[in-house]
Amino acid sequence: MKSIGKVLIALLTLVFAWFSINTVLAAETYPPPPSDSFYAEDYTGTLSVETKKHINAIGYALDQKTHAQVVVVMVATVPDGDLESYANGLFRSRGLGDKEKNNGLLLLVSMKDRKARIEVGYGLEGAMNDAKAGRLLDTFLIPAFKEGDYSRGVQDTYDNMVRQVMKEYG
Known part of the structure; x- marks a missing residue:
């Protein structure tokens, strides 16, 4: 025994x-969230100072009004190449949005991989479904990136993500 x-x-x-x-x-x-820039996390040095200030100001104001959080994260590359899983894990690790409303949005850009994804919390899926997210990337991010204007592409995409959230909250 x-x-x-x-x-x-x-x-x-x-x-x-x-x-x-x-x-x-x-x-x-x-990557650990930076202490000075919650809504615009640029680990590539790509975004201009003005773009980061703009995103942080808009993101903060939106958060104060709606408790929704819209965040941009720029990384050089996604470790295993699986952008969708990485975006989902990053979204969860940051705890984006109100915990009860689950109303966060994440724009993840992987520069060397030349990929981007908008990750949506369940509370905003009506405002930002996959089709809308794809259209935002196709309309704002990709054309500006093709021109080499990364800051404009990110800022225009971000602003339109915020517009969708504001429509949701009236």
Whole structure:
């Protein structure tokens, strides 16, 4: 009986270790939010100072009025190339939007990967569905990026995301 108990303990220890290792390996690492710029996080040095100031001012005002948070994050590359999963994880790690309303929006731009995604909290899916998000990227972000005007592309996309939130809240 004692040997069965030891085997069970050893087996449980192995199972626990396996789950712990896989959890650590599966966890994404996200850059820490900067202390000076919650709504415009640029880890690439791409955005102009004016664009970051504009986004932070608009984002703060929107947050104060509606408790919705619209955030831009610029990264050089997504570690595993899976933009959708990375955006979702980053959205959750930042806790965007009001916890009860789940009304956050994230514009994630991966510069070297040449990819962008708008991640939407459930509380704003009526205001910003996948089709609208795609149209915003196609209309504002992509054309400006093709011209090399990254700040304008991000700012115009951001402003239109905020407009959609404001429509939702009247």
